[in-house]
Amino acid sequence: MLRIENLTKTYGEKKAVDDLTLHIMPGEIYGFIGHNGAGKTTTLKCCTGILKFDSGEIYIDGKSIKDDPLACKKEIAYIPDNPDLYDYMSGIKYLNFVCDIFGVPSAERKEKINRYAEAFEIKKDLGEAIQSYSHGMKQKLAVISALVHSPKLIILDEPFVGLDPKSAFTLKQIMREICEGGGAIFFSTHVLDVAEKLCDKIAIIKEGRLIRSGTMEEVKGDSSLESVFLELEG
Amino acid sequence: MFKLLLKKQLTELFRNYFIDRKTGKLRSKKQIAVFIAVFFFALAMFSASIYPIVQIMAAQLVPTGDGWLYFAFFGALSVGLGVFGSVFNTYNTLYTSKDNDFLLSMPVKPSVILDSRMASAYIMSLLFEAIIYVPMTVQYIAVSGFSAAAVIFTVLSMFIMAFLVLALTCLFGWFIALISSRVRNKSAITVAFYVILLGGYYYVMVRLNSVITNVVANTEKFGSLFSKYLYPLGAFGRGCTGDILDFLIFSVIALGAFFIARTVMSRTFISLATANKGLKKRGYKQDDIKSKSVSSALLYKESRKFFGTPLYLMNAGTGALFAVAASVAAIIKADAMRTLIDGQLGAYKNVLPAAAACAVCIFFAMNSSTASAVSLEGKSLWILQSMPVRAGDALMAKIRLEFIFNVIPAVIAVCSLAYVIKAGAVCALLMTALVAAFILLSAAKGLKLNLKKPNLTWTNEVVPIKQDMPVLFSMLFSFAVILVCLGVTFALSALPPAVPLVIITAGIAACAFITLRWIKTKGARIFEEL
Numbered sequence: 001m002l003r004i005e006n007l008t009k010t011y012g013e014k015k016a017v018d019d020l021t022l023h024i025m026p027g028e029i030y031g032f033i034g035h036n037g038a039g040k041t042t043t044l045k046c047c048t049g050i051l052k053f054d055s056g057e058i059y060i061d062g063k064s065i066k067d068d069p070l071a072c073k074k075e076i077a078y079i080p081d082n083p084d085l086y087d088y089m090s091g092i093k094y095l096n097f098v099c100d101i102f103g104v105p106s107a108e109r110k111e112k113i114n115r116y117a118e119a120f121e122i123k124k125d126l127g128e129a130i131q132s133y134s135h136g137m138k139q140k141l142a143v144i145s146a147l148v149h150s151p152k153l154i155i156l157d158e159p160f161v162g163l164d165p166k167s168a169f170t171l172k173q174i175m176r177e178i179c180e181g182g183g184a185i186f187f188s189t190h191v192l193d194v195a196e197k198l199c200d201k202i203a204i205i206k207e208g209r210l211i212r213s214g215t216m217e218e219v220k221g222d223s224s225l226e227s228v229f230l231e232l233e234g
Numbered sequence: 235m236f237k238l239l240l241k242k243q244l245t246e247l248f249r250n251y252f253i254d255r256k257t258g259k260l261r262s263k264k265q266i267a268v269f270i271a272v273f274f275f276a277l278a279m280f281s282a283s284i285y286p287i288v289q290i291m292a293a294q295l296v297p298t299g300d301g302w303l304y305f306a307f308f309g310a311l312s313v314g315l316g317v318f319g320s321v322f323n324t325y326n327t328l329y330t331s332k333d334n335d336f337l338l339s340m341p342v343k344p345s346v347i348l349d350s351r352m353a354s355a356y357i358m359s360l361l362f363e364a365i366i367y368v369p370m371t372v373q374y375i376a377v378s379g380f381s382a383a384a385v386i387f388t389v390l391s392m393f394i395m396a397f398l399v400l401a402l403t404c405l406f407g408w409f410i411a412l413i414s415s416r417v418r419n420k421s422a423i424t425v426a427f428y429v430i431l432l433g434g435y436y437y438v439m440v441r442l443n444s445v446i447t448n449v450v451a452n453t454e455k456f457g458s459l460f461s462k463y464l465y466p467l468g469a470f471g472r473g474c475t476g477d478i479l480d481f482l483i484f485s486v487i488a489l490g491a492f493f494i495a496r497t498v499m500s501r502t503f504i505s506l507a508t509a510n511k512g513l514k515k516r517g518y519k520q521d522d523i524k525s526k527s528v529s530s531a532l533l534y535k536e537s538r539k540f541f542g543t544p545l546y547l548m549n550a551g552t553g554a555l556f557a558v559a560a561s562v563a564a565i566i567k568a569d570a571m572r573t574l575i576d577g578q579l580g581a582y583k584n585v586l587p588a589a590a591a592c593a594v595c596i597f598f599a600m601n602s603s604t605a606s607a608v609s610l611e612g613k614s615l616w617i618l619q620s621m622p623v624r625a626g627d628a629l630m631a632k633i634r635l636e637f638i639f640n641v642i643p644a645v646i647a648v649c650s651l652a653y654v655i656k657a658g659a660v661c662a663l664l665m666t667a668l669v670a671a672f673i674l675l676s677a678a679k680g681l682k683l684n685l686k687k688p689n690l691t692w693t694n695e696v697v698p699i700k701q702d703m704p705v706l707f708s709m710l711f712s713f714a715v716i717l718v719c720l721g722v723t724f725a726l727s728a729l730p731p732a733v734p735l736v737i738i739t740a741g742i743a744a745c746a747f748i749t750l751r752w753i754k755t756k757g758a759r760i761f762e763e764l
Binding site (some may be wrong): 048049050052070071073074075076078080082084085086087088089090091092095096097098099100101102103104105106109110111113123129 | 518519522523524525526527528530531532533535538539542543612613614616617618621622623624723762763
């Protein structure tokens with residue numbers, strides 16, 4: 001579903017991502033961990049086509065993000081770590097806008113908006129301007145906007161920040177459902193407990209370089225993810 | 235702490251002039267000098283537009299010993315312009331800054347935050363004041379001869395008058411914030427207030443000529459008006475001519491008004507800056523969920539931003555409103571205008587259609603929404619960048635909005651002027667084409683400028699909408715185009731009226747086409763990489 005091959009991205013003279021290779025298969029929840037400034041967000045933004053990169057390739061469902069960005073973007077949804085949405089729209093107008101861009105048919109969008117808005121308990125707020133939303137409500141709306149167009153790959157940057165425990169649980173359930181339906185999830189997190197329980201595979205990045213990746217068992221062995229992470233990060 | 239916060243305010247205000255946002259480095263001295271020169275050139279242009287009125291008044295009032303009335307009159311005008319020009323700027327600077335919560339959470343006295351914001355608004359008031367003060371003072375000296383006392387008092391009074399303007403704008407801003415904190419639809423309140431203010435401004439401007447004639451003919455009547463009912467302005471006028479006592483009285487009144495305004499505001503600043511109405515929540519209806527094409531959705535997004543942001547609507551929409559108002563006035567005064575044309579412009583009948591079309595363009599030169607459209611994406615730019623949307627299509631939606639918003643008022647304005655000058659169907663059509671091409675060029679150029687100098691890190695929308703370089707440069711560019719068009723029109727005055735219209739329209743359309751090509755290719759790449 002997502003193939004990152006020898007990705008390198010620099011900011012001026014600093015290498016933010018250095019020769020990173022990762023493969024994410026359909027049905028996998030892939031966690032991406034590393035300290036602040038390790039290059040997680042840069043990698044995720046390169047995968048979504050927001051950032052251009054210096055060398056390497058990124059393929060989404062077999063298509064190159066460099067050569068055919070629009071076809072790739074149709075297959076993915078992205079939620080940044082701090083989703084600044086269109087404050088001047090109401091929640092429902094924003095979701096409608098996203099559905100329009102992705103060409104979601106009317107009946108399907110009605111069903112999905114209702115379903116996810118109920119699941120995240122935000123239905124009664126959708127008529128309000130996003131400007132009046134709390135951080136958590138904005139995060140919920142961003143999550144719903146990522147789900148309404150049934151993407152094959154969802155890329156999330158710290159998706160659980162700001163969500164209340166019930167919504168975080170709902171999101172984890174939905175992430176699992178999407179993968180069971182053949183989709184894939186690639187997300188960054190600092191919450192190692194969540195990564196350990198939720199992810200099928202994990203990758204650890206340090207100073208732009210991939211220092212370990214594989215199934216949860218391969219990465220952590222008999223110890224906890226936290227102790228492995230702390231040991232690797234040194 | 236005050237200095238630190240003021241520096242932050244001023245950095246945000248003038249950062250574009252000194253720092254290259256792409257590299258984050260200080261611009262070269264030459265670049266800074268050019269940008270500052272263009273800024274002052276724009277101010278000088280506004281001042282120059284006032285100059286004919288200043289000349290008439292000075293010639294009539296100063297030699298007869300009514301210099302104080304001359305100053306009082308222009309003092310009143312500068313207060314009006316200052317309040318009209320900066321009331322919404324002040325309101326937004328004080329109450330809608332995104333960093334209000336952040337600063338209020340820091341160990342900083344709220345009054346210091348308020349003072350730093352007011353200081354920034356004071357500088358804006360001072361700039362508006364200067365537009366009238368400079369020609370007023372220059373012409374006074376030209377007529378009465380140089381007097382050090384008059385110059386010193388006039389310059390000092392400009393700084394003091396800006397406090398009076400600031401007091402009024404702060405009180406108006408406080409009033410808007412107070413009402414806005416109690417109602418759901420802030421935009422409607424702000425726009426309603428703006429329309430009232432605009433109506434007043436327009437009323438004065440339309441009647442300005444007759445007011446000037448009246449003042450000159452009835453100096454005693456207006457002298458007593460300023461002495462009795464507009465005393466602070468009367469004192470200001472006498473102070474500018476060198477009367478120390480009146481100068482002191484005016485200073486006490488202006489500074490007193492400022493301290494009253496500041497006291498009122500400091501007591502309510504926190505509650506208004508952090509106002510949360512807590513009204514009943516509003517769900518949605520199934521009917522709210524409707525499908526649109528991608529291009530309609532992008533246009534819808536742009537229109538929501540435009541109509542949902544009062545400051546944006548006011549700054550980039552007022553020209554259209556003026557155009558419609560002027561059209562109505564032109565039709566009402568059609569006979570008088572025809573008499574004037576037949577009497578004084580008879581020799582220029584061939585150039586009238588093109589000149590009239592250029593006149594209509596003036597209204598739309600002030601209407602560039604695209605000049606801030608990219609900057610206004612701000613931190614939500616990731617949405618468009620991560621969606622399956624071509625950057626060129628996203629950019630074209632911004633141009634389409636400006637074109638659609640302006641073209642209908644433009645057609646109304648052209649039709650009314652065509653009717654007044656009896657242009658004929660062909661010329662009327664060509665006039666419409668010229669204005670439409672101009673609006674397209676203006677929109678494309680505004681967007682190009684914003685793509686070249688984007689500002690995505692603002693903390694207050696006032697900055698990209700009103701104060702950033704692309705907005706100023708876009709307006710200057712549009713006025714320069716109009717001047718070139720008028721030059722071509724008069725150069726071709728020997729030819730039939732349709733010829734200059736066709737040539738100018740073709741020239742503008744070609745420029746628009748080239749700029750649009752740039753936006754779709756290079757501009758789209760810039761947008762993708764922002």
